[in-house]
Amino acid sequence: MTGSTTDQLGFTTDQLGWAPWLTPPAEHELTEAHREALVDASRAASPYFRLLARDPDILHARTKTDNDIFYNTKGGLPRPERELAATATSRRNGCVFCASVHARFAAHYSKRPDDVRRLLDEGVAAPQEGRWRAVIDASVALAATPSEFGAEHIEALRAAGLDDLAISDTIHAAAFFNWANRLMLSLGEPTSDRKAH
Amino acid sequence: MIDVIDHLVGIEPDSPLDRLREQRPDAREHAQRGFDALLTPDVPGAVSLVERDAVAAFVTGLHSDPRTARFYADRLAELAPELLGAVRLEIEAGSTTGPYGTYPADGPLAAESDEGLRYRTRQPEALGTRLAAAFEHAHLLVFRPREAGPKDLRALADAGWSDTAIVTLSQLVAFLSFQIRVVAGLRLLGAAQKETTS
Numbered sequence: 547m548t549g550s551t552t553d554q555l556g557f558t559t560d561q562l563g564w565a566p567w568l569t570p571p572a573e574h575e576l577t578e579a580h581r582e583a584l585v586d587a588s589r590a591a592s593p594y595f596r597l598l599a600r601d602p603d604i605l606h607a608r609t610k611t612d613n614d615i616f617y618n619t620k621g622g623l624p625r626p627e628r629e630l631a632a633t634a635t636s637r638r639n640g641c642v643f644c645a646s647v648h649a650r651f652a653a654h655y656s657k658r659p660d661d662v663r664r665l666l667d668e669g670v671a672a673p674q675e676g677r678w679r680a681v682i683d684a685s686v687a688l689a690a691t692p693s694e695f696g697a698e699h700i701e702a703l704r705a706a707g708l709d710d711l712a713i714s715d716t717i718h719a720a721a722f723f724n725w726a727n728r729l730m731l732s733l734g735e736p737t738s739d740r741k742a743h
Numbered sequence: 744m745i746d747v748i749d750h751l752v753g754i755e756p757d758s759p760l761d762r763l764r765e766q767r768p769d770a771r772e773h774a775q776r777g778f779d780a781l782l783t784p785d786v787p788g789a790v791s792l793v794e795r796d797a798v799a800a801f802v803t804g805l806h807s808d809p810r811t812a813r814f815y816a817d818r819l820a821e822l823a824p825e826l827l828g829a830v831r832l833e834i835e836a837g838s839t840t841g842p843y844g845t846y847p848a849d850g851p852l853a854a855e856s857d858e859g860l861r862y863r864t865r866q867p868e869a870l871g872t873r874l875a876a877a878f879e880h881a882h883l884l885v886f887r888p889r890e891a892g893p894k895d896l897r898a899l900a901d902a903g904w905s906d907t908a909i910v911t912l913s914q915l916v917a918f919l920s921f922q923i924r925v926v927a928g929l930r931l932l933g934a935a936q937k938e939t940t941s
């Protein structure tokens with residue numbers, strides 16, 4: 547196990563590292579299939595993505611799905627709110643690492659670092675204004691097992707000005723982080739020493 | 744082309760939801776490729792097809808969405824009907840509401856600790872060592888992922904799961920957590936659209 551003690555980490559916008567509990571292939575061991583699965587060549591430097599490359603086909607599908615949900619900005623939900631859905635989902639599920647990354651994105655794109663900070667510090671029930679409230683509530687309801695997402699969440703998103711594509715984007719962004727959180731939380735742990743990675 | 748999400752939501756070609764999904768074509772295509780990679784791989788490799796279908800039936804059963812759960816139970820029924828009864832029993836034993844779980848007692852999140860069911864298989868002998876370990880890990884990932892630790896991966900290793908098999912199993916549970924929520928969300932959005940237009 548590398549890095550500093552992680553038991554003490556709370557939710558933060560600091561840059562964190564992530565240390566795997568299983569051994570990822572070393573960079574020089576990556577085959578052509580591994581590299582293709584990484585989609586973005588620079589991800590070969592990440593122990594997380596190298597570990598997932600042990601099963602290349604699902605890593606490839608995961609990454610292409612992720613990229614379209616978060617980076618396809620043709621209409622739909624604005625980028626800051628997609629990152630907000632990712633952050634709220636990660637906050638609810640308890641993924642300190644995922645929340646740190648996407649809280650930074652949400653704060654950067656929205657220029658609302660104080661609202662993001664409140665979400666991290668006080669949790670998903672902390673006060674937020676209308677549109678953010680609706681996106682956070684929808685994300686939290688979708689994080690529940692069984693799902694607690696209901697017609698009232700769709701109504702609230704519509705009342706906040708979201709069209710159907712934006713509502714679908716909210717659903718996808720929140721749903722995707724139920725995928726991402728479970729991998730990040732169960733295959734390794736965040737470290738406060740990002741230089742290790 | 745109707746894919747698995749379309750099928751589980753009940754999306755008709757050229758319907759409003761179909762056109763909505765078409766605006767995120769990569770997400771649509773690769774959500775299906777993810778299903779293919781996990782449930783119908785050309786080379787099952789480190790995780791057998793029966794193990795994949797059994798875990799999927801268990802995980803979707805825990806989410807209490809009848810249509811999705813039935814879809815995966817039917818897949819298992821085709822491949823390994825002898826396991827269906829055991830899986831049903833485990834779904835019953837494992838059903839609860841989440842997410843929950845404790846945070847380290849001496850850490851900053853201790854006040855948010857939330858205790859809940861710590862599922863253990865009811866009939867491990869009916870599942871076999873490997874599958875019983877996989878079900879306990881799947882339940883952990885579904886309901887209290889914040890508690891996952893290296894000891895949980897050691898338990899899988901002790902039951903015969905290789906590192907690569909653990910990655911595939913983790914992806915399977917995590918992917919289903921995504922697919923189930925997309926289906927639940929889109930189904931409600933479709934219902935809301937119908938209400939608006941009628």
